[in-house]
Amino acid sequence: MSGNGPSSLGPADQAALDALLGAGFDLGLVPTAQRERAERVGRLLGVLDATPAAGGLVERTLERISRECPSPCTLSLQDRNAVDALEAAGWDAAAVPAEHRARARQVVRVFDELRVGAISGPRAADLADRTIDLVRMAGPVTGLGPAGDLGGDHLGARRGFRLADLVSVAAMVLIGIAVFWPVLGGVRSSAERALCAQNMNNAGVGFGLFGSDRAGRLPMKDDSLLRVSPGLATWWDVGTPGRSHSANLFELVDSGYSSVGELACPGNSLAPILPWMGAEDWREIKEVSYSYRLFGGAHEPRLATLGRGVLLTDKSPVIGRAKRGERVYALERSHNHHGGGQNVLFADGSVEWLESPVMADGDNLWLPKGFDVAHGQRLGGTELPADAADVFVGP
Helix, strand or coil: CCCCCCCCCCHHHHHHHHHHHHCCCCHHHCCHHHHHHHHHHHHHHHHCCCCHHHCCHHHHHHHHHHHHCCCCCCCCHHHHHHHHHHHHCCCCHHHCCHHHHHHHHHHHHHHHHHHHCCCCCCCCCCHHHHHHHHHHHHCCCCCCCCCCCCCCCCCCCCCCCCHHHHHHHHHHHHHHHHHHHHHHHHHHHHHHHHHHHHHHHHHHHHHHHHHHHCCCECCCCCCCHHHHCCCCCCCCCCCCCCCCCHHHHHHHHHCCCCCCHHHCCCCCCCCCCCCCCCCCCCCCHHHCCEEEECCCCCCCCEHHHHCCCEEEEECCHHHHHHHCCCCCCCCCCCHHHCCCCEEEEECCCCEEEECCCECCCCCECCCCCCCCHHHCCCCCCCCCCCCCCCCCEEC
């Protein structure tokens, strides 16, 4: 690099790079006078894995992202809300409203990680400084040319870099982190999805044991209005005794057949994983991770009558929107997994990943049969399945 600026190459190296580009990265086509220097430039680019011949870091990363994210990769609704709240609070996580605070702190940690990096050291330095430190620890900086060239005219086992070169390498590392972050997020999402499915498997065992001890019945509280006065209960009122349908699912915890943690999906950062004093239901709808099949009146929930019917799904995205008075989308996928799909627990204990809420027979998990939100029908929280075969989950 030259002294004209931190991102400019020296004239000799720039000419060598231009020649290498003009030769399509074929060293044999580079003029003899520039070949040695072009070879050094090519080796450096090879280390950074940035040459077209190597497939290109960015190109291969974007290809990987396109495989992992067939639809555009975006922030989840919770993260968007957390970032908005952070911005409004002047990027002070402590000043963010309580409902967004935990996720806001995670967002701040992500930004701190990108700024400070993951390599510990004796001092809190930025990425460029620590990159320089690591290069210095690897060996002496030698071979500086008179104009600060990549290797000058000195030959040796090591080629040295100027400070500006190292800062540029550090910038490349930071860009690499930014490019790879969606992929790393995808890996984390896959792990969360697997843990969520495992928790749902455990819940399936709980359902089976509960039914075995109760003549095949499925969990429903004796005082539930869904049992005694179906159609009158606003079943999405989580935490309200007698009304809440999530309290029926919580019967698995009350009866000792499952735990609070097993009914928490890792994709829901607000889900409690430990019990609390006097717990008989989740305290509010945002704590609920899984939506339980609704029953009512003549549709007494019995395991044997369901065959391989749906028992439980990742949390419905429709119910929360409807409860808040927002427009709902019949084909929306669960927010537990950033809109990628949902795990579904069947009455035979199996768990499947479904990318659509619409089953093979056309039944939509999120809505009663025949319900048409596209033409203005609104959920009020008292709706029940159209018949015993209709799968409708909530909240």
